[in-house]
Amino acid sequence: PMDIATSESFLWKYQSLKFCQAGASGTVFQAKCIITNKTCALKVVKLKNKRDTDRFVLETTIAKTLSPCRHIVTTKDSHISNNSGVLVMELMRNDLLNSLQSFKSEKSIKTIFHQISQGLEYCHSLKIAHLDIKPENILTDSQGNAFLCDFGSAQSFSDPVDPIFGTSFYRAPETYKSTTFDKAAADIWSMGILLFVLFTGVYPYPGETEEEVIESIDEGALCLDELHLIECSPSARELIQQLLALDPAARPTIFTVIGHKFLQINDRS
Numbered sequence: 001p002m003d004i005a006t007s008e009s010f011l012w013k014y015q016s017l018k019f020c021q022a023g024a025s026g027t028v029f030q031a032k033c034i035i036t037n038k039t040c041a042l043k044v045v046k047l048k049n050k051r052d053t054d055r056f057v058l059e060t061t062i063a064k065t066l067s068p069c070r071h072i073v074t075t076k077d078s079h080i081s082n083n084s085g086v087l088v089m090e091l092m093r094n095d096l097l098n099s100l101q102s103f104k105s106e107k108s109i110k111t112i113f114h115q116i117s118q119g120l121e122y123c124h125s126l127k128i129a130h131l132d133i134k135p136e137n138i139l140t141d142s143q144g145n146a147f148l149c150d151f152g153s154a155q156s157f158s159d160p161v162d163p164i165f166g167t168s169f170y171r172a173p174e175t176y177k178s179t180t181f182d183k184a185a186a187d188i189w190s191m192g193i194l195l196f197v198l199f200t201g202v203y204p205y206p207g208e209t210e211e212e213v214i215e216s217i218d219e220g221a222l223c224l225d226e227l228h229l230i231e232c233s234p235s236a237r238e239l240i241q242q243l244l245a246l247d248p249a250a251r252p253t254i255f256t257v258i259g260h261k262f263l264q265i266n267d268r269s
Contacts, residue, residue: 010079010086014042023136025152030091040076043087045152047080055152055162056085062128062151063087071119073139073149092139092147099140101201106232109198112146114263116194119148120187121254127157129183133190134170135197157183169193169203169213173220174248185248191257192243199236200226204244222246235262 014031021028026045033040047053063075077088096112103109116138123130130137132153139147155162161179172189174181196204206223207213216223222244227237239262245251257263 010077010081014040014088017042025150026087031088033088039091041089041091043089045085045087047083047085053080053085056080059151059154060085060087062154063089065126066123066128066148066151069119069122069148071115071145071147072122073147089149092141092149094140096135096138096140096146099144102144103198106199106236109195109236110263112144113191113195113198114258115146116148117191117254117258117263119146120191121258123148123154124184124187124254128154129157129187130154130190131183131186132167132170133187133194134167135194155183168217169205171217172248173217173246176218182248184253185251188243188251188254188257189248191254192240192251195236195240195243196224196227199232199240200230202226220246233262235260238262 013034015034018030019027020030020041026043029042029044031040031042032038045052045056045059047056057080060075060078063073064078066072067074067076073092074090075087076090079086079088103112116133120130120133130148130151130153132150133148137148137150139149141147153162161175161181161183170190170193172181172186175186193204203213204222204224204226205213205216206221207216224241224244227240239257239260242250242252242260243257252260
């Protein structure tokens with residue numbers, strides 16, 4: 001017996017549950033929908049109090065709103081019962097964290113980053129910030145296409161900031177100091193860290209251990225030296241530096257990023 005939801009009208013639709021992974025934002029199971037006979041993913045979130053429930057309802061609303069985008073994971077159904085919330089999503093068997101090593105060429109990085117940018121462009125066009133962009137929250141299909149997922153930290157641009165969000169390695173420095181920061185610019189910073197990691201395999205912070213890196217983040221000690229030790233085009237280097245501008249107002253919007261020279265598919269520079 002699994003602690004999912006006890007509402008029979010919801011659960012009878014799903015069978016062959018198999019554990020996939022557990023994380024801070026919930027536990028994911030593989031299931032099969034009896035009605036469609038298709039596999040799907042069930043994300044189960046424990047709801048300990050009203051705050052958890054409100055957060056889950058917001059996540060569900062946002063995930064369903066963003067589902068039409070081809071580079072965002074489709075959310076098909078949801079349910080709340082017995083101190084648990086369940087999101088039913090299309091099943092993806094891999095994430096970007098597990099395949100970081102496979103991006104050897106600039107062309108492959110350009111392709112995946114363009115797809116992730118299209119997902120974020122859709123979010124920002126609807127005035128929704130993701131606020132937890134990182135490799136674990138980008139799923140990939142069997143063809144290697146990218147899909148933004150996990151909207152457990154996502155918020156409308158206009159909503160007050162929830163103090164508990166994001167992942168320290170990818171969080172913009174201004175988000176530690178204020179609750180009135182530009183959420184779109186904070187997402188752009190995370191995209192900059194992601195692109196830097198795709199090219200270099202390391203974080204743009206000094207430190208040999210995780211503790212030292214976190215200390216560097218706390219001190220705002222950004223270090224882009226690694227960019228000059230690897231082979232990458234001038235346009236890639238320029239975009240990373242723009243995304244990681246310490247002044248949020250100096251960062252490009254996602255709409256400008258999409259049009260950047262680096263992401264033009266035929267660009268060789």
